[in-house]
Amino acid sequence: xxxxxxxxxxxxxxxxxxxxxxxxxxxxxxxxxxxxxxxxxxxxxxxxxxxxxxxxxxxxxxxxxxxxxxxxxxxxxxxxxxxxxxxxxxxxxxxxxxxxxxxxxxxxxxxxxxxxxxxxxxxxxxxxxxxxxxxxxxxxxxxxxxxxxxxxxxxxx
Amino acid sequence: xxxxxxxxxxxxxxxxxxxxxxxxxxxxxxxxxxxxxxxxxxxxxxxxxxxxxxxxxxxxxxxxxxxxxxxxxxxxxxxxxxxxxxxxxxxxxxxxxxxxxxxxxxxxxxxxxxxxxxxxxxxxxxxxxxxxxxxxxxxxxxxxxxxxxxxxxxxxxxxxxxxxxxxxxxxxxxxxxxxxxxxxxxxxxxxxxxxxxxxxxxxxxxxxxxxxxxxxxxxxxxxxxxxxxxxxxxxxxxxxxxxxxxxxxxxxxxxxxxxxxxxxxxxxxxxxxxxxxxxxxxxxxxxxxxxxxxxxxxxxxxxxxxxxxxxxxxxxxxxxxxxxxxxxxxxxxxxxxxxxxxxxxxxxxxxxxxxxxxxxxxxxxxxxxxxxxxxxxxxxxxxxxxxxxxxxxxxxxxxxxxxxxxxxxxxxxxxxxxxxxxxxxxxxxxxxxxxxxxxxxxxxxxxxxxxxxxxxxxxxxxxxxxxxxxxxxxxxxxxxxxxxxxxxxxxxxxxxxxxxxxxxxxxxxxxxxx
Numbered sequence: 122x123x124x125x126x127x128x129x130x131x132x133x134x135x136x137x138x139x140x141x142x143x144x145x146x147x148x149x150x151x152x153x154x155x156x157x158x159x160x161x162x163x164x165x166x167x168x169x170x171x172x173x174x175x176x177x178x179x180x181x182x183x184x185x186x187x188x189x190x191x192x193x194x195x196x197x198x199x200x201x202x203x204x205x206x207x208x209x210x211x212x213x214x215x216x217x218x219x220x221x222x223x224x225x226x227x228x229x230x231x232x233x234x235x236x237x238x239x240x241x242x243x244x245x246x247x248x249x250x251x252x253x254x255x256x257x258x259x260x261x262x263x264x265x266x267x268x269x270x271x272x273x274x275x276x277x278x
Numbered sequence: 279x280x281x282x283x284x285x286x287x288x289x290x291x292x293x294x295x296x297x298x299x300x301x302x303x304x305x306x307x308x309x310x311x312x313x314x315x316x317x318x319x320x321x322x323x324x325x326x327x328x329x330x331x332x333x334x335x336x337x338x339x340x341x342x343x344x345x346x347x348x349x350x351x352x353x354x355x356x357x358x359x360x361x362x363x364x365x366x367x368x369x370x371x372x373x374x375x376x377x378x379x380x381x382x383x384x385x386x387x388x389x390x391x392x393x394x395x396x397x398x399x400x401x402x403x404x405x406x407x408x409x410x411x412x413x414x415x416x417x418x419x420x421x422x423x424x425x426x427x428x429x430x431x432x433x434x435x436x437x438x439x440x441x442x443x444x445x446x447x448x449x450x451x452x453x454x455x456x457x458x459x460x461x462x463x464x465x466x467x468x469x470x471x472x473x474x475x476x477x478x479x480x481x482x483x484x485x486x487x488x489x490x491x492x493x494x495x496x497x498x499x500x501x502x503x504x505x506x507x508x509x510x511x512x513x514x515x516x517x518x519x520x521x522x523x524x525x526x527x528x529x530x531x532x533x534x535x536x537x538x539x540x541x542x543x544x545x546x547x548x549x550x551x552x553x554x555x556x557x558x559x560x561x562x563x564x565x566x567x568x569x570x571x572x573x574x575x576x577x578x579x580x581x582x583x584x585x586x587x588x589x590x591x592x593x594x595x596x597x598x599x600x601x602x603x604x605x606x607x608x609x610x611x612x613x614x615x616x617x618x619x620x621x622x623x624x625x626x627x628x629x630x631x632x633x634x635x636x637x638x639x640x641x642x643x644x645x646x647x648x649x650x651x652x653x654x655x656x657x658x659x660x661x662x663x664x665x666x667x668x669x670x671x672x673x674x675x676x677x678x679x680x681x682x683x684x685x686x687x688x689x690x691x692x693x694x695x696x697x698x699x700x701x702x703x704x705x706x707x708x709x710x711x712x713x714x715x716x717x718x719x720x721x722x723x724x725x726x727x728x729x730x731x732x733x734x735x736x737x738x739x740x741x742x743x744x745x746x747x748x749x750x751x752x753x754x755x756x757x758x759x760x761x762x763x764x765x766x767x768x769x770x771x772x773x774x775x776x777x778x779x780x781x782x783x784x785x786x787x788x789x790x791x792x
Contacts, residue, residue: 244547249293
């Protein structure tokens with residue numbers, strides 16, 4: 122398996138992230154955020170490391186990782202598309218956009234395309250509700266998204 | 279910067295950028311360079327007139343002239359028309375302040391939004407910034423709390439609890455460590471007021487939290503900020519660093535000898551963490567599970583210490599109350615709803631944006647006078663007020679005044695002021711289903727009515743929509759809603775049935791087999 126060395130390298134990174142933040146009050150979320158920022162996701166192998174640094178049980182850390190929607194447990198595609206599913210966007214055609222996006226990418230929410238170009242996630246409000254429908258690609262928000270605009274965003278991506 | 283440099287304002291707010299503000303700014307810079315026109319581009323915040331974004335403004339003879347919505351393709355034509363001196367063009371809107379959408383508002387909390395460059399502490403100070411803190415530093419703690427009480431300010435997150443009373447409880451509760459927590463987990467669809475403050479006027483939040491800290495004796499503040507707002511996170515962090523640098527935050531606030539530290543804590547996409555006790559759990563590094571109350575967070579909050587938990591818009595309103603006085607603020611509004619309300623027009627609306635007005639105008643006035651009807655041009659069928667847990671309001675109730683009590687009387691809520699408009703193509707059966715689906719996705723799982731009830735709610739609605747024992751299942755749905763309302767621990771399970779019940783009551787024709 123080629124995964125072992127990568128995961129060993131991750132172990133060092135994860136431990137360092139956890140140790141440098143261990144004294145912060147309520148450190149677990151900041152640590153998990155930093156792991157995801159650096160690795161793109163929170164690998165299962167992070168759970169025992171973070172647990173031992175913070176003197177928590179693995180169950181407690183796992184419970185937190187799995188509670189929050191924004192923590193990924195698997196590596197993301199090159200870009201992540203967050204499509205807003207909330208009411209303001211629904212009022213402006215988000216359901217059609219969702220169907221089109223899933224069909225074009227050939228995946229459902231929480232999945233990644235086989236060429237690893239895109240991951241697709243639902244999101245409940247980007248605060249862009251006066252320019253609906255909206256989606257975010259990585260950290261860039263797009264508003265008033267039409268079917269044509271969606272297609273060109275996918276081509277650019 | 280030279281005094282006679284031509285200043286062109288292009289908003290740097292997420293929504294403006296989402297519809298092309300960066301490309302417009304680049305086109306203006308490029309075209310100015312090609313034509314040898316010396317300009318300075320200021321990336322201001324947004325005025326909140328989102329239907330006009332990207333809204334470009336030019337400073338002409340001490341007045342700001344607006345053009346919008348501008349596309350990059352418009353830019354050469356704007357230069358041809360002499361827009362740098364306020365020239366006429368198809369996108370010319372006239373003086374920004376004179377636009378009816380803006381002149382018809384009472385901008386108190388949002389007075390500076392779009393006016394100043396959010397990154398500039400200097401700009402903030404030139405526009406009354408930090409005058410509130412200055413006034414507060416001359417008072418003792420009880421006098422500070424009394425100013426807030428006198429203003430009649432109520433929590434803007436939805437519950438409308440009097441802010442001064444909450445502060446009093448924290449002040450009166452002994453504790454060696456106290457906290458101020460800003461709820462910036464603005465998760466309700468249709469709301470963007472908090473994001474707009476953070477991206478357009480971040481120092482006002484810092485100032486408001488500092489005053490809160492000094493008033494109740496808290497030395498540490500946290501802004502619990504949604505991960506869905508990456509730009510707001512960056513803007514707030516930059517502003518906090520600038521405030522620390524200038525001595526407005528830290529161990530010795532403005533030489534007063536009193537400490538207040540402030541930190542942004544990034545949330546992780548759980549809607550329930552907008553509920554204050556669940557937010558405190560999350561800040562402590564745990565799953566965002568709702569706590570039983572009592573004890574109230576004001577008595578036993580973050581890490582067990584007395585904690586002020588306020589909504590972001592509430593805290594951002596504090597500085598102007600200290601600049602102008604509690605009485606000034608109290609003079610706006612009606613009944614027990616004092617001051618201003620921040621309406622956010624969203625969804626299928628022609629003129630979507632932020633409208634800050636005194637309480638008491640009717641829903642219809644706001645939807646028509648400001649909103650101009652739907653974006654699609656079709657009739658409005660329903661408005662969801664107060665986020666995903668708010669009722670769908672039919673047109674027959676549009677004459678309801680916008681205040682907390684009047685909305686409660688019709689079984690609706692103002693919440694954080696978001697109004698999501700739907701035209702007559704909306705399928706209210708699907709909207710009812712979504713309310714339950716959302717609750718099922720976002721339930722923290724602590725109490726059974728919410729955790730199980732929401733899942734059963736989706737199933738029962740699916741049965742109705744597919745024609746299985748419609749009458750029986752409609753009755754079951756009402757019964758289930760009652761159980762959730764009465765038996766849930768917090769507002770998520772307790773209010774998720776409200777949109778469903780409003781559909782059953784006002785749009786029963788959509789909750790049938792198809």
